[in-house]
Amino acid sequence: MEFENVYFLGIGGIGMSALARYFLHEGKRVAGYDRTRTALTDALAAEGAAVCYDEAAECIPAPFRDRRTTVVVYTPAVPDDHAGLAWFRREGFEVVKRSQMLGLLSAGKYVQAVAGTHGKTTTSTLLAWLDRGTTGGGSAFLGGLSKNFGSNLVLGSGDRLTVEADEFDRSFLRLDPDTAVITSADPDHLDIYGTHEAMKEAFAQFIRQIRPGGYLVLKRGTDLRVDNPAITVYGYACDAPADFHAANVRLLDGGRYRYDIVVPDGVYRDCTLGVPGWVNVENSVAAVAALWCAARARGERPDGERLRAALASFEGVKRRFECYINTPRQVYMDDYAHHPRELAATLASVREMFPGRRITALFQPHLYTRTRDLCDGFAEALSLADEAVLLPIYPAREEPIPGVDSQMIARRLTVPWRIVEREALAETVAAMDTDVVISFGAGNIDACCAAIAEKLKERAGTTA
Template sequence: MNLKDIHNVFFIGIGGIGMSALARYFSYIEKEVVGYDKTSTPITDELTANEIKVHFQDNLDLIPETFRNIENTLVVYTPAVPETHSQLQYFRSNGFEVKKRSEVLGIITKDTYCFAVAGTHGKTTTSCILAHLLKENSTPLTAFLGGISEDFNSNFVLEGTDYSVVEADEFDRSFLQLSPNVACITSMDADHLDIYGTNEELQQSFQDFVEKIKPGGMLFIRNGLPLQGITYGIEDESDYCIKNILIEHGTYIFDLVTPKEILKQVRFSKPGRHNLLNGLAAFAMAVQAGSPPHRLAEALGTFKGVQRRFSYQIKEKDFVFIDDYAHHPTEIKAVYQAITEMHPNKEVTAVFQPHLFSRTKDFADDFAESLSQFDAVLLLEIYPAREEPMEGVTSAWLLDKIDNPNKKLISKSSLINEIKHCKTGVLVTMGAGDIGLEIPKIKKELAYAS
């Protein structure tokens, strides 16, 4: 497929974070872009504001006539869309060029110097930090991000085409469509077992991803992963290492050890050891673009963050409200570590919305353990996303497993009222479902109450 021959791009699932970044890209290079999504969201609102037409009904009549030209129309879909989708079936049955998002991303980045960030946790933050570091050092790059970077206020960056930054998503084995020059693997915890079946199959997919690195390319791995590569870690003997950590007014100050030098008094403001590792991985990758390490280290200190990744919504002396995308037990534990490190001796209430029946079933005991650490837990119903309910797998079932006297199952409609009556020093909301849409309402109510 030659993108130069494409005039129209039709997206099925355009409101997804990865899909919307691609839609922005094609609109920017002056292709006609139209898309379908199930519901209206702030992302689809912004696409519409940028003159990208979006509709919310799976109706063949809503496909514009110009997009029925098989010769110059590309159809991009997300695997989250069911095979029964009538628009998807129409394009397939009529011989259109129909590709998954990951395939298109592979085509776009194939002829660039590609940085790909893989791992079951940390992809979005690491890729956003990497894009920030490269931009601050005037590197000509295009970035497709899995979250809204607070530095760019977008999930898409176009500052040139020599380099590309992408998330290498293991879901549906999407990352096997990429051919990076420099890759990073942040973590390989069991996840997406609805796709892989077993953890062994997931581990094998990461091995397969490593094989996709271009000849002469580089692989960075978090120290301790069962792979061969350039290592990064904290207070160990990794090739890239953070040592002598201090915390000053909520900011980390540390020494950054590289294979060639030690950079002193480096600053980084995103809480949590997991975020320190994300920043270190991004730094190590960015060095490969030729920027002076001391300038990259300075840029670490100006990274603002990513929406819904340990995002402070309210930060006052007596009360803190944090929102995070955490939807896996390992991520919940990382959030807890960050909160207790930055806000010691404060009671913490966690609001959690489980994401997917299959993930809840596969990791129920681990979810229970990670949530039991908090002083109080408010548990919402499971967000199904692409799945049908599973018999016996409910939030009530998960709640019974949580060892915490201050636990409660609540509905989304009662969420704000429950929070308003919650006496706590730190409130944290977590989940990858539609809980993110509730955050502005919660913030408004809490600010009003104070």
Template sequence: MKQFPYVFFLGIGGIGMSALARWFQANGHHVSGYDKTETPLTQALAAEGIAVHYADAVENIPAEVLENRAQCLVVLTPAIPADSVEWEWLRTQGYDIRKRSQVLGVLTQGRYTIAVAGTHGKTTTSSMVAHLLHHAGLDVGAFLGGIAVNLGSNLLLPATSEAPIVVEADEYDRSFLTLFPDVAIVTSTDADHLDIYGDQSALIESFCQFVGQIKPGGALLLNHTADPRVAAAAPVGTRIIRYGLTAEQGPELFAANVSAEGHQFHFDLRSPQETVTDLELAVPGYHNVENMLAAAAVAQIQGVGPEQLRAAVAAYRGVRRRFEFVVTTRKNVYLDDYAHHPREIEAFLRSVRALYPGKRLRVIFQPHLFTRTRDFAEGFSKSLSIADEVFLLDIYPAREKPLPGITSAVLLANITAPIKAIVTKQQALDAARTDEHFDVLATVGAGDIDTLVPQLKLILTERWK
């Protein structure tokens, strides 16, 4: 990458893209980029000295990019639409254009790589791995798909070129096939991204190919729910450790003596490497205990001892927008979560119910993608029905064009919650300001629903003081 002093990002505001942008900036490259929407993340990039523009026009591309074609790398996110004006112009001018996944593959080439894959859970689990190693004093780098609270960033820069790199391995568009990990975690292989894969079988085939790229003598940590074909695809000699929350699920790696006290979970780690007792996790949710099992086992593989592990687990504070407590009072709570798949929503809402039994729960949900809404409509309606009240925003399209007949109304029809409605963002804010019938509020989704969070925080902090 040293041959490219200039790097231009198409879709720089994406969480994975912004981590790469920060890496190039930290390593002395001139970084700039385009995104269609200004967000707190793009504002942060701008504050760090990265030029970002928001109108898709060639005249907005920085002069240094226009004047140094041969020395400029263009990094592309799959979310950029095919009719992008800037992408088309850069392509016709002969710029070196590479997908984000290809660049990540180059940056990790020759490095000890810990890759975390899965249709859900990979952001939290990869942030846990990076945190545990970093907290234990190991030199480690990380490219994450979320803002880790402990790091305050989605990027952890290593001190040396020999340090291992933790990477969130994204299955969308088969991006993770550019990675050749020493250690791989597969958190789940549930159906998703059927707009790319067509059916779950093709998705499983892609996971098998990813696992088949584990380096000789490497390790695979596999969730007990994963398709058995994935384990069978691991190269001969790969150490395979299956993990799950309880021993009854049949894994070699599991939690024992699990108990919940408020927002904290206490448990013992039963691992093929070593049993570690009295672990304390401050991030709620049984699914997060399961995620921590895999992360802790990787830390053990890297030589982290029991006392270091206890201290690191206790210090972990999660990822922004993953079970994030925005407002907490004695009687009321407002949480925000990135869940955008029925299984994720179910896990999140059941955990909220367990934490606050008997409390009236309102959920504001923004569906993400027309194809995902179409493919999992029944599952979305069922999982959202766990709440007492469900307010649906319009579908966030991201990279997609509308599909005939696919709107939030498809979900509303089969939701069984006593109160349900399709609302605008302003109506959701007005209801939070004037309606006092709910005790717990949760905003859920992967689109731009997070733009409501600061406004809801102000409203509810004032109401609940």
């Protein structure tokens, strides 16, 4: 594929922006559309991309209106009737999905793909960091902003490429990985798949696409068909027996853990992860497993000292278990969790980190279909907190569904709850008697984080 210009429809998406950054680095001219201006689109503009917020075809810059020199990349979240997308197709441009472009860029690489309905962003980001720490190289396309790398794009030496393999719209089926991690396969994206069984079949197809001689690292208990006889299959778990698992786990001050990581040929003792949370211990076992498999493919083994140093220096991912305040009188954390299993796992981690303290969960449901399909699970998970504050549903790409709203979840809660508008969230939380507060959601609740933290800090200062 030869081209000088790349135009992105949905350039502000976390996966799309990583591709945009890659092509900017490669010296291509980059432009794109997004519906909303964000810190990420501002960053892309500062890095040299031309970003517009009007979908009209007339707003496409002149250099990108030549189909001989321009390729168009779009995200499935962009509807088919989008004016810009329709114009590019009508004019005969080469138009590819983000997943197709990612598949093209992975050709010739040793691909380490992390898939799953939750946990994949932290796991893939940690894998990229471990790669850098133990080999000094490796590249990555990530689904979140790594605090260590300061980006969702990692460019490094060598042929290893870590990618977050997204099951939405079957995007991960564009990849043929050498090592694949599957963290979970819980019901999600049923607006795309229709049934949980259809979604699981897509994961089974993803497993079939692992290259001969490759590896599958599968979370223990994940119910998926594995019928690729040309690969080696390993299981992993947090602290239960498996090919890869954590042992001798100790909770440290601040919610971090020290533990041993058991691998098929030995043990990496006294590992300390740089970020808190029990759920991240599990993510680290998966990342180490993938790293170990990639090394084994070369007849090597990750160096223990370098591995421990990389785990300890891992700073996490923006909006994944991110701590804004952590004092004996007030804690505030934010997390991207938007599936019941994610919420439950994070709340369980918070409960273990802060035993005996009162937990307030703030949650913005994401998508009408997901709320409709999983409302019982959301209510069960949020009831693990001591109280809940819900925001209206963030629609993303969807139109409202009659009768589907945040009340569907609220009515099923077994703890006190209230529903507030996003604009009033910071003031509402500041007026509440809170101790440990954690906000959840994949929509725009993150725009409230700074204000919530500021209000809670102000209150702590006046009552200290």
